[in-house]
Amino acid sequence: MATTAAVVTVGDELLAGDVENTNATWLASRLADRGIRVRQVRVVPDEVAEIAAAVAELGQAHTFVVTTGGLGSTPDDVTVDAVAEALERPLEAHPEARAHVEAAVAKIQEEYPEFDHDVEAGSRYPAGAQILPNEAGIAPGCVCGNVYVLPGIPEEMEAVFDVVAEEFSGDTRSRTAYSQTPESHLNDLLNEVRERFDVRVGCYPTPNHRRIRLVSENADALAEAYDWLLRQPEIDPQEDDSTATSE
Secondary structure, eight states, rough: OOOEEEEEEOOOHHHTTOOOOHHHHHHHHHHHTTTTEEEEEEESSSSSSHHHHHHHHHHHHEEEEEEEEEEEESTOOOEEEEEETTOOOOEEEEEEHHHHHHHHHHHHHOOOTTTOOHHHHHHHHHHTEEOOOTTTTSEEEETTTTEEEEEESSHHHHHHHHHHGGGOOOOEEEEEEEESSSSGGGHHHHHHHHHHOOOOOEEHHHHHHEEEEEEESOOOHHHHHHHHTOOOSOOOOSSOOOOOOOO
């Protein structure tokens, strides 16, 4: 059975199109690299009820839920409140979070003495949460059960993800082949490799070729499907027949 994940990106600015949702792409790619099958990506507004509903639903359906955005001490930073509501945990002052926030604020104030930050608000997390240090910013992330809560600023999100990257591991693997054949002419071939070897198949047009991606949790089936596909006349010769990688 596949290890699955859902990504929840939080922010009115994403829904308004004011900010490109690069966090979703980055997270989906990194999770897939670690063998996780990403099944959903959702964008939700800065509203407790909307975030909580998404986290509660997806947390029941998937091995991991990763949220990004809505951490901090401003009025629209409500992700921590929403995760607490979704998991039915009280919010509480967290000493480790407070120490991290205070240290980050003190460092900023060395250069900008007038800088102000609500340390109290920024230190409240769901009861029992594991605090994830944020070496690139002020707001720490956290882990609550299978829910991983990351900041929204890309640099900070990436830094906090790296703290727990090793916790994400699955068996999904993929192989990629290429073809110059028009996509509509590949239908029979793609159906045959899927049915013959029980692998998932995707075909993605690019300006120069068609990229054919085989995906499976069964390493043997994936290897057999890939070897068979490369022998078909519609498929381009492979210059670098690398070993299977995570999806």
